[in-house]
Amino acid sequence: xxxxxxxxxxxxxxxxxxxxxxxxxxxxxxxxxxxxxxxxxxxxxxxxxxxxxxxxxxxxxxxxxxxxxxxxxxxxxxxxxxxxxxxxxxxxxxxxxxxxxx
Amino acid sequence: xxxxxxxxxxxxxxxxxxxxxxxxxxxxxxxxxxxxxxxxxxxxxxxxxxxxxxxxxxxxxxxxxxxxxxxxxxxxxxxxxxxxxxxxxxxxxxxxxxxxxxxxxxxxxxxxxxxxxxxxxxxxxxxxxxxxxxxxxxxxxxxxxxxxxxxxxxxxxxxxxxxxxxxxxxxxxxxxxxxxxxxxxxxxxxxxxxxxxxxxxxxxxxxxxxxxxxxxxxxxxxxxxxxxxxxxxxxxxxxxxxxxxxxxxxxxxxxxxxxxxxxxxxxxxxxxxxxxxxxxxxxxxxxxxxxxxxxxxxxxxxxxxxx
Numbered sequence: 001x002x003x004x005x006x007x008x009x010x011x012x013x014x015x016x017x018x019x020x021x022x023x024x025x026x027x028x029x030x031x032x033x034x035x036x037x038x039x040x041x042x043x044x045x046x047x048x049x050x051x052x053x054x055x056x057x058x059x060x061x062x063x064x065x066x067x068x069x070x071x072x073x074x075x076x077x078x079x080x081x082x083x084x085x086x087x088x089x090x091x092x093x094x095x096x097x098x099x100x101x102x
Numbered sequence: 103x104x105x106x107x108x109x110x111x112x113x114x115x116x117x118x119x120x121x122x123x124x125x126x127x128x129x130x131x132x133x134x135x136x137x138x139x140x141x142x143x144x145x146x147x148x149x150x151x152x153x154x155x156x157x158x159x160x161x162x163x164x165x166x167x168x169x170x171x172x173x174x175x176x177x178x179x180x181x182x183x184x185x186x187x188x189x190x191x192x193x194x195x196x197x198x199x200x201x202x203x204x205x206x207x208x209x210x211x212x213x214x215x216x217x218x219x220x221x222x223x224x225x226x227x228x229x230x231x232x233x234x235x236x237x238x239x240x241x242x243x244x245x246x247x248x249x250x251x252x253x254x255x256x257x258x259x260x261x262x263x264x265x266x267x268x269x270x271x272x273x274x275x276x277x278x279x280x281x282x283x284x285x286x287x288x289x290x291x292x293x294x295x296x297x298x299x300x301x302x303x304x305x306x307x308x309x310x311x312x313x314x315x316x317x318x319x320x321x322x323x324x325x326x327x328x329x330x331x332x333x334x335x336x337x338x339x340x341x342x343x344x345x346x347x348x349x350x351x352x353x354x355x356x357x358x359x360x361x362x363x364x365x366x367x368x369x370x371x372x373x374x375x376x377x378x379x380x381x382x383x384x385x386x387x388x389x390x391x392x393x394x395x396x397x398x399x400x401x402x403x404x405x406x407x408x409x
Contacts, residue, residue: 006243006267009280009300009353024171025226025299057279061301064228067139072131099311 017055019044033063041066041081051083062088107205108154108167116168120159127155153204184242213293224287224296231280233270233299234311235317238364239340241272246300268300273366276312310339315370317363322379323347327354338362338372345374353378 021032034050036042042063044053055063062084069080109116112126133139134147141147166218231244246268249261266285275278279299286296304312309359311318321336331349335342338359355376363370383389395401 005281006269007285008269009282009298011271011274012281024223025228025297027225044331056243057301058277060279060299061277073128090137098306 003078012057012060016057017060019050019053019055022055022060022063025060026067027062032067036063036077036081037082039077041077041084074095106150106154106201107221108157111150111154113157114158123155123158123331127159131155138254150201152255153201157204157207168205172341179390189281203277223293224289226296227286227298229298230269230298231270232303232305233274234305235312235339237270238304242270243271244268248298250343252307264354266298270302273315273364273369274302275366275373276302276366278302309337312364315366315368316373317370318373318375320375322377323351323379325378328352328376328378333343347376351376380395 003025008060017025019030023033026033029057033042037050038054042055042059044055044059046052046054051066065084065087066077066080069075070077071078077085108351109118112123112130114122118126130151131148134144136145136148136152139148157167182185194312227248229246229248231246233244244267246266248264248266253295266282268280268282270280279301282298284295285298288295307408309319317339319336319338321334323334325336327347328351331347331348331351333344335344340362343359343362345359347357348355353376357374357376359372359374361369362372381388383392
């Protein structure tokens, strides 16, 4: 077992990841992300050329979920986006429910 | 290390066709998808199912697995022969997600195959870190255990346990990521290592509800504190504070303590939500006081409610 000193990472604030960084982090081609941004399934900040786009932390989770849905179930992008929207909705509702139950 | 029967995991016969395997995988993936499944071990099962699918849906890997696996029973000790896979090349990986068994068979091979442009740089890895709300107020450090593949002196791939201590900066929000450069999978051919992305999650705490940097906290008060108003002491994530309850408060009244939410630029606010708690009528004195109120107050909350 190895042990390193305390590492200080980089806190990814809102609108922080570039297109290429997001693509690398999801192990997917940038073109896949561009298509889903243009279709409205992923959100980005910044306008104009894709290289000027910036993505929030939450989009990283969303992009990986979309990719998993498309890959695991051969879901088309519309269906994958619908499922991920519902997952997010359910998560929010479950949080509310657990607060009300206490 | 024990032998894993990927056919059994997916519930298919050893001679199952590609279509059967795809169908079986989807059926299992639907059942154990961690976002939907109510099974307690859904996450672990999903990993196993992904692993089985990664092998059985790839003709090359499946052929190798069949060749290695003949004569082994699940749970039996297993050690692949040295150099057995020397003629094969695998790409794509998520070593953090794969079992010892898988790593020893396929090295860092794993998830989806990737296009040539990405092949050399190490993969980015992902992990989740649970912190307390208080850690977001003060900053903290967390120890994270990861598994990393390494080729040992016999040319076999082994997984090393690797411990990282990571600083959690003050002001971090739920769902935010911390990126640790170069802490992902090692690169190949001298290329840089990938990055490690840590997703911050707050351990559920019944006392607090967090919305971005704003924090909501329910604070119990007595009927007389709510009715008459006055200073009360309330615990908050950044320590106890004294706040003034306005006279005539009811359950649900929100008091905003500016900038006492999660620190940042701008800092969040803390909302204290009052909850009036009645003293039990379990002594003669308490019962008498309630009877006095009943007689003297002429209070009927149903007279206006719903009228």
